[in-house]
Amino acid sequence: MQRKHLPVNMLLWMAVPCLAQNAVRTHIAGANVRQTVAPGKMSVISVNSLPNAVCTLRAQDDSGAVRTLRLYADDEGEVQFYARPSAETDNPPNLQLSCEANDQVVEHGVELRANAAAAASTRRVRQAGRVRPALTGDPTLPSQEELLSRGYPLRPDPGQMPEAYATWLRMVTSEATEVEPRTVMRPSFHAGPLPIRPVLPSTKNSTNWSGFAVYRDPYVLDRNAPPPYVFVSAEWYVPSVAGEQGIQDNSVLWVGMDGETNGDVLQDGTGQDAIGTNFFGIKWTMASIYAWAEFFPLDMQVLPNFKVGPGDHMLGQVWMGNAGSVPTLSGVFGVCFLQNLSNGSASYVYITPPAGTTFTGSSAEWIMERPTIDGALPDLSDYGAAMMLNAWAQRTDGTLVAPSGNPYSVQITMTDDAGAIMSTVTRLSNSSMVFNWLAFQ
16 A cells, blocks of 8 residues: 655645644744755754644645654753764755644744765763663562562563573663653554564565564464463664655554454554655765654654664563563553663553453564555655564563564565565574665665
């Protein structure tokens, strides 16, 4: 299913009612932003605007076409996006940032230039929030319940998952900042389930997923079918993305459960939205990099206070449970935990299951996806290559399993409707993988 791209004159026509509708709001001229960035590298652009605002970055290219990027301000009003020019230039691209909150609209001019002498900025600073102290003493003594009640992630078994345990030990023996998990619903934007129902053992194609999944096969009579999955975890490095010229592209990288053989998915991860434009012959990519959580079919929930950027080392975990409890299928919440190991921030999101759904623990997944927007699939942002490592899932009997190397694993390749490959996944080890981008559409 291909996303339809509206002509520019249609976009401008559609904007007229919006301008009339917004006429009653208070419009304020905000501070302009001027910054010089390094060519060929992603640099963070930070703008101080309205707290908790929903923002739109508008970029007009040489042809007059206007592309937009959705952004979200944090509690302090900071808005971030990333910019990458293809070469040096003194001609700033035509950019305008509009932020809206509480019937106020603040307009910011954004003036960017590119020079090789500029250093790429990623701005990995410690965020505000309650400090989670470093774990002291024997790290194997606290129970899993005690660890969760104190804000630490679940402890992997050092015998079964030694590399994941090593990362966990490094995390918990260092201070971290617990970030307020304010979420913003992104309407009609989903990282949804797999639209096919594979039969094990297999490799399969999908129009929205690439990655690995483990599950209980409902189509094969197996007297030794495994118990349900109740917990999933992985680490990854947030990819830098390039935008297709004149088009908005999207990708989301996540861990989750269910969705392989049923209609709900509990998941968290990072999103990479991008627009590509030409200004005076220079190709620019503007990107939004963000953390999110979702319990499909509910809309995606973006975490504006939780800062992420290209290259950040992330840990994502999801499970069903109660507040502060260990994973259990009878839990009343979908629990999503994210920690950015690069800036020391962590956050928990608790989501009530959507009405009409039943979480079964039928599968666990590690996925690069092109999300569904307004019922259609967008083009896939060029993420190059992305690595996911120390991936594991836990069943209700306490057994730990890796994404590959077991009879209940399926490898998924993303294709377009005609079968042309867009994104692949390659096994590096039973618990690690690399995703490779091949095509926008």
